[in-house]
Amino acid sequence: METWTLARGYRYAGVHCGIRPDPNRLDPNRLDLALVVSDEPAAAAGVFTQNRVCAAPVRICQERLPAAAARGIVICSGNANACTGAQGLRDACRMAGCAARSLGCRPEQILVCSTGVIGRLLPMEAIEPGIAAACSSLGADAAALDRAAHAILTTDTRIKVSTRSVLLEGTEVRLTGFAKGAAMIGPNMATMLAFVLSDAAVRPDDLAKIVPGVAEKSFNGISVEGHTSTNDSLIIFANGTGRKLTGAGLWEFEQAATQVCAELARAIAADAEGANHLITIDVEGTRNHEEARRIAKAVADSVLVKTAIFGADPNWGRIVSAAGYAGVDFEERDLSLRLGEFLLYDRGQPTPFDAARVSAWLKSNREVPMRLQFTLGSGRCTFYTCDLTYEYVRLNADYTT
Amino acid sequence: METWTLARGYRYAGVHCGIRPDPNRLDPNRLDLALVVSDEPAAAAGVFTQNRVCAAPVRICQERLPAAAARGIVICSGNANACTGAQGLRDACRMAGCAARSLGCRPEQILVCSTGVIGRLLPMEAIEPGIAAACSSLGADAAALDRAAHAILTTDTRIKVSTRSVLLEGTEVRLTGFAKGAAMIGPNMATMLAFVLSDAAVRPDDLAKIVPGVAEKSFNGISVEGHTSTNDSLIIFANGTGRKLTGAGLWEFEQAATQVCAELARAIAADAEGANHLITIDVEGTRNHEEARRIAKAVADSVLVKTAIFGADPNWGRIVSAAGYAGVDFEERDLSLRLGEFLLYDRGQPTPFDAARVSAWLKSNREVPMRLQFTLGSGRCTFYTCDLTYEYVRLNADYTT
Numbered sequence: 001m002e003t004w005t006l007a008r009g010y011r012y013a014g015v016h017c018g019i020r021p022d023p024n025r026l027d028p029n030r031l032d033l034a035l036v037v038s039d040e041p042a043a044a045a046g047v048f049t050q051n052r053v054c055a056a057p058v059r060i061c062q063e064r065l066p067a068a069a070a071r072g073i074v075i076c077s078g079n080a081n082a083c084t085g086a087q088g089l090r091d092a093c094r095m096a097g098c099a100a101r102s103l104g105c106r107p108e109q110i111l112v113c114s115t116g117v118i119g120r121l122l123p124m125e126a127i128e129p130g131i132a133a134a135c136s137s138l139g140a141d142a143a144a145l146d147r148a149a150h151a152i153l154t155t156d157t158r159i160k161v162s163t164r165s166v167l168l169e170g171t172e173v174r175l176t177g178f179a180k181g182a183a184m185i186g187p188n189m190a191t192m193l194a195f196v197l198s199d200a201a202v203r204p205d206d207l208a209k210i211v212p213g214v215a216e217k218s219f220n221g222i223s224v225e226g227h228t229s230t231n232d233s234l235i236i237f238a239n240g241t242g243r244k245l246t247g248a249g250l251w252e253f254e255q256a257a258t259q260v261c262a263e264l265a266r267a268i269a270a271d272a273e274g275a276n277h278l279i280t281i282d283v284e285g286t287r288n289h290e291e292a293r294r295i296a297k298a299v300a301d302s303v304l305v306k307t308a309i310f311g312a313d314p315n316w317g318r319i320v321s322a323a324g325y326a327g328v329d330f331e332e333r334d335l336s337l338r339l340g341e342f343l344l345y346d347r348g349q350p351t352p353f354d355a356a357r358v359s360a361w362l363k364s365n366r367e368v369p370m371r372l373q374f375t376l377g378s379g380r381c382t383f384y385t386c387d388l389t390y391e392y393v394r395l396n397a398d399y400t401t
Numbered sequence: 402m403e404t405w406t407l408a409r410g411y412r413y414a415g416v417h418c419g420i421r422p423d424p425n426r427l428d429p430n431r432l433d434l435a436l437v438v439s440d441e442p443a444a445a446a447g448v449f450t451q452n453r454v455c456a457a458p459v460r461i462c463q464e465r466l467p468a469a470a471a472r473g474i475v476i477c478s479g480n481a482n483a484c485t486g487a488q489g490l491r492d493a494c495r496m497a498g499c500a501a502r503s504l505g506c507r508p509e510q511i512l513v514c515s516t517g518v519i520g521r522l523l524p525m526e527a528i529e530p531g532i533a534a535a536c537s538s539l540g541a542d543a544a545a546l547d548r549a550a551h552a553i554l555t556t557d558t559r560i561k562v563s564t565r566s567v568l569l570e571g572t573e574v575r576l577t578g579f580a581k582g583a584a585m586i587g588p589n590m591a592t593m594l595a596f597v598l599s600d601a602a603v604r605p606d607d608l609a610k611i612v613p614g615v616a617e618k619s620f621n622g623i624s625v626e627g628h629t630s631t632n633d634s635l636i637i638f639a640n641g642t643g644r645k646l647t648g649a650g651l652w653e654f655e656q657a658a659t660q661v662c663a664e665l666a667r668a669i670a671a672d673a674e675g676a677n678h679l680i681t682i683d684v685e686g687t688r689n690h691e692e693a694r695r696i697a698k699a700v701a702d703s704v705l706v707k708t709a710i711f712g713a714d715p716n717w718g719r720i721v722s723a724a725g726y727a728g729v730d731f732e733e734r735d736l737s738l739r740l741g742e743f744l745l746y747d748r749g750q751p752t753p754f755d756a757a758r759v760s761a762w763l764k765s766n767r768e769v770p771m772r773l774q775f776t777l778g779s780g781r782c783t784f785y786t787c788d789l790t791y792e793y794v795r796l797n798a799d800y801t802t
Binding site for chain 2: 313
């Protein structure tokens, strides 16, 4: 926490207001409502879930972004406000309106996010006082960000925060990112909830152009179980007031934002529900990036690959066969596979290997790198996922009841 | 077993020859090599996995089918003979050659299938005597079919057999189907291994035209975990010697074969690894069949849906959100969802329901029907899948080691 270099001009709050219907399940006082405020109107842009069933707050953000004068984001955890019809939209607007009144800005300047159970109406009687309490407890320090980062979590076991400081066109720019993940992670545009606050000066339309690329290179490269959520949101703020970044400066800002998001994405995969192993899938040598990505995602989403890693079983046929149904044209002789340093499949031929040794290596390593090497071109992609454990099944067999 | 009406002119054998590397794991004497023989040369056709990584026996069958004078199929279980390079192809040819010698026919008249672990060479020193033993123990009765149906199983807990007798153009035609499934079931053209032997008279090219439709309406409508195997094979024989079926008669034969395969497909989903529930997903009211199929498959493959059913948790948001990322264009108000008789989501609005009652219903029912009703057209599809349990994770965390 002490190493964070926070972007200037932002304040944070995280409070408990009682959103979860069953307080016995978790710490009854856990933080469940977060607020981020930019002191100055900020350029803001976002990308959101491609799910046809998308949450009410996502629809509100989509209407309001990109924005030239955003002031804040109010986020509740424990209820997704998805599949909640017209009442859900009214509730999401009320959340923004309530924060705007306390902060003295227009409701359109406030963005709204939610995460949690789908299909339940928000407990507005708890949320409205919660927003008022958050507005009166804002802080600009690391402790305040820490509270906000905790307040957005659901089944995550730890917060995900990433900060960067970069020199752009002679000016120091700082970025503060935080996110939550845990499950229903199969991003398609962005993952569950992620926020990057920066003090860069960027035009809103430039910011809007940058965000999809940032998401593509970070959150779209992780999967817990391939289930694209109704609430995926990535929102980036830039509240700098100086000369707007252009050209190389803008490009470097995009790189810095991508690094922040990639770090958050990796942290989400590492803290996935019930996970024992963080699996890194490197695919290289395909004709292009898209082919590498399709193969990486097929391997990442394979329940059979995930259970094998959980069991420390070097059952590499499952990895190769998942690559085979990814919809990419290749011959077996084009493919070699390494698990860590162990070469298991060499240009279409199985190689002799010591299964007990590979299994012991899997047991003793929390991080498992897989490398699928093709001989077709220079396409490459890195994807993060996790293993599938008893604990994942336990957590998800008993989530709402 | 006594109710089976077997197609005429076929003999069966199932023997133990010791294919599995670890006999302690399972019954050391379990049957692991099956043989089917048509007394007369038969028309034969098949469909096979679309996986780019496909097993050696699949390649052999693809070369040999459709055939006008097929004589038999030799099948081994416990080893997939996939990812085994040139040696794998030689071994698959040797299996066919060995059976052909014993039966007195040409090797090209024999088809070959394998199922089991990927990436290991076949133990030919066990398989060759096994084929000889199978050739000398062929029988035409239900007990012989029962042995063959057992010999193709891997982690299946029971055999899958379906028979039909239909009157086509004044002649009784009989069909005998058997299959195996259990896991790595996400068919794309056909599932793991399935065989339909019939005494119909059908031209090979007509048979070849029929088979893809039969697979589409049966095996392509099930999923255990969506992982398309390297060995998926459906092979249909027609050994009738009379006037070949055409027109309406051929159409009725296709219907009968589809019924046999649909019954086998449903049995595979019901006997999936570790499954507690058979889930039937009915999607209706989409613009066309393909849209219904995409939605049904997205729901069937969702690990979150499967774990919720295992936990008897009526967490319907997971079902609706899986439909939402299936790549089909719809609005939430177009969709209603029923779990059994319980209406949980009504044209985009959540409905009040007694979660404890639905949960109790889930706990007490092995079969769970889900119905997703759209208001977009007359497309429909039925898909079968199963829940995801601790037992599935246990079985798959420790398969090869």
